[in-house]
Amino acid sequence: MTFFLSYRLMKYEWLLSFYMQFKTDFAINRFHYREMSQKSQSCRCQIGTPADTFGNRKETGKVPIAEIYPVRIIKPDLELARRHIHNPILRPADIKPSTEGMKIECLLNPGVFRFENKIWLLLRVAERPEQTANEVSFPVMTDERIEIMRFKKDDPDLDATDPRVIKYKGNHYLTTLSHLRLVCSNDGIHFTEPDGYAPIFGKGEQEAFGIEDCRVATMAGGYHLSYTKVAPEGVGVGYIFTRDWKNFNRRGMIFSPHNKDCAIFEEKIHDKYYALHRPSSPELGGNYMWIAQSPDLLHWGNHMCIATTRENSWDSARLGAGAAPVRTPEGWLEIYHGADLNNRYCLGALLLDIDNPSKVLARSEQAIMEPTAAYEKTGFFGNVIFTNGQLVNGDTLTIYYGASDEVICMAECSITEILSHLK
């Protein structure tokens, strides 16, 4: 239930979207790199509802009241990330649907790793049946089979104002079902699906609503996958181990609901494994980043909260880890996402003590990347930059990210530059 509360805030927004889009564009252009202190320069600029994201904007029938929260952006992002000119590097049309009758609506938030001298992405692929004028339909997994649920659009019990969630008579469903798909590349930009590597689908009741946002930690001996398991009973973190990407050892849920955004460190510290994770405690506390230790990657303890949301900031509503932290001479560098009350997702950085990563040495005040490109502002769920995969090559950090919950993009940063901004 708590999982769905997080979706509550962004309904009823599309009415003001054109006006707010104009305001945001205007603010960014006019005050770029300058101090801004006006209210409401940031807003959710999602254009539309589930039905209209792909072109049928007039069919919603409901004219909701906008809930746009005033958020003060003190300064625009630090402009530390250089977006690739070929962005988006992957779109839904570039990948084949997993099953006949399904349409890929979104490619999102890939895990990233090197394997057999290539760069690989483990994409989150979100599918549903082609939508029709009168019905909302979406898939769920039942007994390892995909079942399609359908509701009439004019059913008064249906609330489909959030592109990601369907609410019906007190029950919540996802509009799409996600699985994980492998693509690989020689240059990190042009990706294709290799033969012989099967998609990874949700399995069992705990993954009835799919599997999402998989981090890949590469350590001697293999690849450690931590991903979001989505079910009507709750959202938790699953763990899978593989050496060859053909045989998978599924080890079940390692962080129970409500929890997600689990990034496993790629080396042990004082003989213990470490992971960042994001439990949600909506009544007391919030959507904060925690750290935990484990002797074996399956049993986690010694939990500590290391970063909370910050009022009036780009990360005022929730935050969560990106990929595995990067070892640097100054400490562990973690690129994380933060969202404000309007569900605008940006990236920032944390620096953690190298010997005791529960100690935060520094945290970026401004975002290091925020949605400014057209493909980051508008899409299935606009104003989103979300990462859970990256590569390190010397001083270059290559960040792969989902933009607007619809397309895959890439940007590069200098680790030294990020560290110097954290001082």
Ligand code: MAN
């Ligand atoms: C959540 C997750 C992500 C998604 C963002 C933005 O944090 O479900 O997968 O990209 O929301 O919608």
